[in-house]
Amino acid sequence: MSVSKKRIVVKVGTSTITNSEGNIDIRSLDHLCRALAGVENMGYDLVLVSSGAIAVGAGKMRLSQKPKEIRMKQAAAAVGQTELMHLYDKFFGEYGRMVGQILLDNEDIANPTRSENLKNTFEALLENHIIPIVNENDSVTHAEIESEKKLFSDNDMLSAFVAVFCNACKLIIFSDIDGLYDGNPSTDPNAKLISRVEEITTELKSIASGSGSNRGTGGMITKLEAAEYATAHGIDVLVTNGKNPEKLYDIIEKKKVGTLFVAKANS
Numbered sequence: 361m362s363v364s365k366k367r368i369v370v371k372v373g374t375s376t377i378t379n380s381e382g383n384i385d386i387r388s389l390d391h392l393c394r395a396l397a398g399v400e401n402m403g404y405d406l407v408l409v410s411s412g413a414i415a416v417g418a419g420k421m422r423l424s425q426k427p428k429e430i431r432m433k434q435a436a437a438a439v440g441q442t443e444l445m446h447l448y449d450k451f452f453g454e455y456g457r458m459v460g461q462i463l464l465d466n467e468d469i470a471n472p473t474r475s476e477n478l479k480n481t482f483e484a485l486l487e488n489h490i491i492p493i494v495n496e497n498d499s500v501t502h503a504e505i506e507s508e509k510k511l512f513s514d515n516d517m518l519s520a521f522v523a524v525f526c527n528a529c530k531l532i533i534f535s536d537i538d539g540l541y542d543g544n545p546s547t548d549p550n551a552k553l554i555s556r557v558e559e560i561t562t563e564l565k566s567i568a569s570g571s572g573s574n575r576g577t578g579g580m581i582t583k584l585e586a587a588e589y590a591t592a593h594g595i596d597v598l599v600t601n602g603k604n605p606e607k608l609y610d611i612i613e614k615k616k617v618g619t620l621f622v623a624k625a626n627s
């Protein structure tokens with residue numbers, strides 16, 4: 361199925377919407393919602409994939425550090441998800457937009473009946489100009505309970521699945537780094553931002569090692585994997601720093617921002 365020219369999926373990582381105290385960064389969240397509402401008003405369909413449930417829950421529960429035990433992570437996700445949705449509803453409401461929550465796991469996409477229901481829900485929300493806010497269903501996902509890495513992996517791949525699933529034309533991943541560099545910018549002052557990637561090579565993957573933040577779980581490598589999947593399905597992927605969500609307007613105007621992974625033409 362061809363991509364919809366005015367449908368964009370935006371993914372925000374935990375590090376973008378929380379501060380160094382591990383609490384929700386109210387100002388960032390407000391700016392993000394304002395920019396997204398502005399872009400929606402320009403006639404775009406938007407889907408937001410938001411991480412942050414576990415970190416926000418842990419902050420609200422006053423846990424001294426991010427939980428390690430799976431059941432505590434799941435409890436924190438339950439607490440944090442409601443807090444996140446409360447704030448998204450409030451801020452988007454300020455800018456005249458409505459939101460709906462969608463919590464998913466892999467099976468929801470793999471199972472044909474669930475996947476059809478899910479597709480219908482996305483379409484119904486978007487037709488009614490409601491912004492779907494998606495996260496992994498961390499509190500109730502049992503299938504991979506033994507695999508901590510998979511259960512609580514970052515949402516980069518989830519956002520790529522959602523972009524393909526919704527036939528979006530673009531996936532924007534807001535991270536805590538400006539994009540993909542040709543070295544490690546935290547240790548190499550000469551590392552340069554790569555603004556355009558036509559082909560995700562093994563060399564690029566080896567450059568993209570290491571995680572940018574200790575609040576989320578993703579690093580650049582999971583973004584590359586997500587980009588590989590989405591570009592293979594004809595979707596452009598843009599990775600940039602989420603601290604200034606106003607950049608969304610520049611992205612829409614096709615100005616040079618972050619790293620663009622170019623969609624494969626023949627998909």
Ligand code: GLU
Binds near residue numbers: 410496
């Ligand atoms: N689904 C997790 C959350 O919302 C993602 C954790 C992360 O990588 O940031 O907390």
